[in-house]
Amino acid sequence: MQPAPAPARQACDHPGCVLGGEFRAPMGRLREGQYFCFCLDHVREYNASYNYFNGMSDNDLLKYQKESLIGHRPTWTMGVNRTARGFREDSADAAGSADPLSRFRSRARRPASEPRKPRYGVAAMKALGTLGLDDNADAESIKARYKELVKRLHPDANGGDRSTEDKLREIIQAYNTLRSAKLA
Ligand SMILES: [Zn+2]
Incomplete structure (x- = not known):
C-alpha cells in the first residue's frame, strides 16, 4: 500500500467523531x-x-x-x-x-535483571548509540569505531554515492560530541 495524502473530505477515524480527519x-x-x-x-x-x-x-x-x-x-x-x-x-x-531509538540503544544489550545507570550523560549516550556503541566503550574503541564508520560511509568508498552523507554527518557529529565530553 502506498502512502497517499488524506482525501480532503475524509472523516475522523476516531469512533463516534464527526469532525474532518485532516x-x-x-x-x-x-x-x-x-x-x-x-x-x-x-x-x-x-x-x-x-x-x-x-x-x-x-x-x-x-x-x-x-x-x-x-x-x-x-x-x-x-x-x-x-x-x-x-x-x-x-x-x-x-x-x-x-x-x-536512543531510548533503548543503550539498554538493549544489558540483561533486564541488572539495571544500572548509564555512566555518561544523555548527549554522550545518544552519541554512543549513533556509533552503535554503549557505555562500555572506552576512548580507544570509540575512535576505532568512528574510523571504521567514516571509511565505510565516505562517498569516496562508495563510488561517489552521496546517499550515505546524512548518516556520515550524524556519525561525525556524534564523534565530536564525544570528543568535547573528553570521551574520545
Ligand atoms: Zn476526531
Missing part, C-alpha cells in the same frame, strides 16, 4: 505507509499514546538496532508534509528525545 497518523510498525485520519484533538490524543515499538520483542529490538546502523528508518519519517512533521515534533516531545 491529520494523518501512522498506524505503526508492520503497517508502515498506512495512516489513520484524525481531527486535531484526536491526532494529538493518538500521538500522545503512540509507541512505535509496542509489542516488539528484545530480539526484534536488537535486530532493529542493527538495521538502524545501516540506515534503516521507519518509513513514515520520510513523509515531509506538514502533518508528518507535526507528528514527529509531537512524538519527540512525548518521548523526550527526537530519536526513538
